[in-house]
Amino acid sequence: MALMTGKQYKESLNDGREVYINGERVKNIAEHPAFHPIIETKARMYDMNHEARYADVCTTKLEDGETICRAYKLPKAKEDLTAIRTYVDTVLDDLGGVVYRVGDETIGEMWSLYDAQDRLNEIDPTYAENIKNHVDRIARLDLFHVSANTDPKGDRSKLFEGKAAGTLLHVVEENDKGIVVRGAKFETAAAYAHQAFVKPTISNWTDQSMTPYACGFIADMGAPGLKHICRTPLSTGKNPVDYPLSTRFDEIDTLLVFDDVLIPWENVLFHGNLESAQYIRKTVHRYSAFNYVLRLQRRADFLLGTALLNVEQTGLTKIPAVQEKISQLICYRETINAHLTAAVANAQKSAGGLMMPNQSLLYTGRLYALTNFPKMAHLCRELVGGQLAVTPDSATIADPQIKEYIDQYYTLDGGWTPEKRTKLLYFARDLLNSAYGGHQITFELFAQAPPFAQYMAAFNHFDLNPVRDMVTKAAHLETDAKAELAMQK
Numbered sequence: 001m002a003l004m005t006g007k008q009y010k011e012s013l014n015d016g017r018e019v020y021i022n023g024e025r026v027k028n029i030a031e032h033p034a035f036h037p038i039i040e041t042k043a044r045m046y047d048m049n050h051e052a053r054y055a056d057v058c059t060t061k062l063e064d065g066e067t068i069c070r071a072y073k074l075p076k077a078k079e080d081l082t083a084i085r086t087y088v089d090t091v092l093d094d095l096g097g098v099v100y101r102v103g104d105e106t107i108g109e110m111w112s113l114y115d116a117q118d119r120l121n122e123i124d125p126t127y128a129e130n131i132k133n134h135v136d137r138i139a140r141l142d143l144f145h146v147s148a149n150t151d152p153k154g155d156r157s158k159l160f161e162g163k164a165a166g167t168l169l170h171v172v173e174e175n176d177k178g179i180v181v182r183g184a185k186f187e188t189a190a191a192y193a194h195q196a197f198v199k200p201t202i203s204n205w206t207d208q209s210m211t212p213y214a215c216g217f218i219a220d221m222g223a224p225g226l227k228h229i230c231r232t233p234l235s236t237g238k239n240p241v242d243y244p245l246s247t248r249f250d251e252i253d254t255l256l257v258f259d260d261v262l263i264p265w266e267n268v269l270f271h272g273n274l275e276s277a278q279y280i281r282k283t284v285h286r287y288s289a290f291n292y293v294l295r296l297q298r299r300a301d302f303l304l305g306t307a308l309l310n311v312e313q314t315g316l317t318k319i320p321a322v323q324e325k326i327s328q329l330i331c332y333r334e335t336i337n338a339h340l341t342a343a344v345a346n347a348q349k350s351a352g353g354l355m356m357p358n359q360s361l362l363y364t365g366r367l368y369a370l371t372n373f374p375k376m377a378h379l380c381r382e383l384v385g386g387q388l389a390v391t392p393d394s395a396t397i398a399d400p401q402i403k404e405y406i407d408q409y410y411t412l413d414g415g416w417t418p419e420k421r422t423k424l425l426y427f428a429r430d431l432l433n434s435a436y437g438g439h440q441i442t443f444e445l446f447a448q449a450p451p452f453a454q455y456m457a458a459f460n461h462f463d464l465n466p467v468r469d470m471v472t473k474a475a476h477l478e479t480d481a482k483a484e485l486a487m488q489k
Helices: 006-012 036-048 052-058 078-095 107-114 117-123 125-141 162-167 208-213 274-283 288-313 320-345 359-384 403-410 418-432 435-446 451-461 465-474 477-488
Strands: 018-021 059-061 067-069 145-148 170-174 178-188 195-198 215-220 226-230 253-264 268-271
Touching: 006 036, 036 078, 052 059, 052 078, 067 125, 078 288, 078 320, 107 125, 107 145, 107 195, 107 274, 107 288, 117 125, 117 268, 117 274, 125 268, 145 178, 170 208, 178 195, 178 215, 178 268, 208 274, 215 253, 215 274, 268 274, 288 320, 288 359, 288 418, 288 435, 320 359, 359 418, 359 435, 359 451, 403 418, 418 435, 465 477
Parallel strands: 018 226, 145 195
Antiparallel strands: 059 067, 170 178, 178 253, 195 215, 215 268, 226 253
């Protein structure tokens, strides 16, 4: 059953899952006001795969001829990575916003496990077979697959001992049906996904006492004992005209509580092995970071476009200081673009025979895009100006008693009517100043691991030998070393 429709996707969520939000248990998640907008967005993605105009970009075929979503095909050539980039851009163009947990980013984490087949085979051949089966199953059933990463941590100095250890997800029982797990994870979009790849927390994974926590598996989001405790939505009850982004793209985050949930053996990807836990934490983003940086490029496009239209309508474009700030936004956008382009051009064969984006260029691009995002958002805010903070909402400016004043003070030459101006300001406010805008800055900061972990990834994937050898040669250090050795003899 490849290529689900939007209607089928919404119906598939009615599986008895236990979801809580705003003090109530959700009965029909697809129709609930907190989830309806983002579920409609995901449904639109499913429907795009059935439209002839998108067929070449959004779909592809498996070797046996079955048609699947483009996002789910294992990349085996540079052309596959380019096709993924085109697919993501096409989807975001159609949606008119940025969405993260929609499947294409999180499937990459399964591909990193696919690359570990040889190592996992040494532990237990069953696990490697499970991974292959799930990569294939996700594509053929067109499942909305997400990934659960972060544990609700307490005292970080006592991560695997005392009370804090009880919150970390761990195995409490092993039987003929599978493993039983207890603990919790945070995951965006889990409440309206089909399944999640649940993986160990970030740690050194060297102490044998950590063994019960070293597990990775596929969790069915409707599994008995699994509870979805969701954060308060950012946009419920708000007017879509005033909040054009948050009323459509609020991807609800969930505290997933595993209250002794049975994970069938066919869904266990590794278990009770520190080496596997260590491997997955080191490699989990080798593909998914590509989609993450792609989305930050789209945010850069929104920042640049919003700033540009605002300075153009107010006639500030010819001022050199304004041009300089716009140029900074252009440089930000194009540097992200350059990293993505180079990561594909210099793509590398993985241990599993896949084509992965060049890891050093990808991870340094991810760091550049992430660390500069708040600065660029602030620059855009500066260019939009103070009206971002003081403009009345759409209901107020439509009041016939004050319309003449709004017309007087919000009309500009060049066809900028009050309606058109405020639409742009509302978009800018939702992008930069709303609860949604603030949420996104925090989300970006931790979506692919905290910055220190991202710096470690950049350090570990840059080949330091050439620069070490270059300076050794240029500074004639080899000569000194040879002389020292000669003296020692």
